[in-house]
Amino acid sequence: MKIATSDFNVIKVFNNNIVLVYQASVEKILCEKGIGLGKHSGDSISRNALIEKTFFIKNKINKVNFHELVNSLDAEVIGLCEEIIYMISKELNEDLHEKVHISLIDHIAFTLKRLKNGDNIENPFLDEIETLFPIEFELAQKAATIIEDKTKIHIPDDEIGFITLHIYSARNERGLANTIKYAFVSNTIIKMIEDELNVKIDRKSLDYARFITHIRFAIQRILGNIPVKNKLVNTIKRKYDPCFKLAQKISKFVEGEFELKVVEEETAYLAIHIQRFKSNRLKKRKKVTF
Missing domain, CATH: 2.30.24.10 (CAT RNA-binding domain)
Known part of the structure; x- marks a missing residue:
């Protein structure tokens, strides 16, 4: 107190x-x-x-934008959002970036307006978001419960995913655009693997969770120019040649998105995860055949 x-x-x-x-x-x-x-x-x-x-709210631009919301939105909606922001801050035991008072309030207010009109937007990155940001996703679920209790409007999972991105962004000063890019890149990589291996990857599986987590930290290493050691590069290239070639394609995609070089060591680690998906597909086929 x-x-x-x-x-x-x-x-x-x-x-x-x-x-x-x-x-x-x-x-x-x-x-x-x-x-x-x-x-x-x-x-x-x-x-x-x-x-x-x-x-x-110390930043002058943020203060102006907040006052625009105060003057244009229902006071109860802003109060509800501020209670959610407080809940999030309390649960995390940390301060959030002040922009959350604009971005999250604006998003939730617009979401409520859309849902009242029966207009739900599909979230194409929902599975990736839930796996990449589990803490924030759980908080977004709590936020959804608070909103539903106060407004009697059901908040679908797609919207919970969007709220998750705002919470994660509020904890990290990179901003929402980069947060969404994480999800986009992860989603695209998964689809590349599914197309190449002709397999449907279970978004609830442990292998998927491991892979998405690997991608997240790999991107962080790439952005931070943090070196990674992998003494088995040559062995992986020889033993898992098709998967390594696919990993190279994915690395090229990542390089194009972030305009940074992906070292061969990272590509080799990526190939190991791809090989795991491939091995699991073959195991399933054998079970079906048997």
Whole structure:
């Protein structure tokens, strides 16, 4: 709990638990159960009030964009979103990037509007998102439950996937575009393997989870120019030649997407994962034949 050091002047009451205030020339979003009860714009909140969580939006552009949302969206929707942001921050025990107060609120508000009109957008990266960002996906599920309880609008899995991306982006300052790119690249690689091996990869399998995780960390290494050692490169090239050639195609695709060189050691590790998919396909065929 944090104790205020001077009185807060209320700018906007979003709901009983979330208020936008002005204190010592600084705007703040206060989160505390019942803090907005009976309050109106222009009222004061005592400096002795107990505050569970305080959010700040310091960047001028972000502050302008937030005020545009405040002026255009229903206060209850913003309050609901701020409660979700608080829940996420509390569950993670970490501060989120301040842009989340614009991006997540804008997304959820637009999502609710679409769903009311029966317009659901398919998320082509849902399986990849759930596997790549399991912590954020679980938080997005909790957020969906909160939204459903308050609005009585069902939040489908596709939308939970989109919320997951916003949460992950809020934890990492790369921004949403790069977060989506992770999912796009992973999805494309999986499809390349499925087409080449003529196999359907089970998105719920352990091999899939391992592979997607490998791709995620491989991309991070490539972007960070972090060297990787693989003494078995020549052995892998010889023993798994078709898979290594496919891995080379995938490496070329990754190079084109990120404009960075993929070293042969990374390609060799990729070939091992592809070989595992190939071996599993052959095992299944033998079982069917038998």
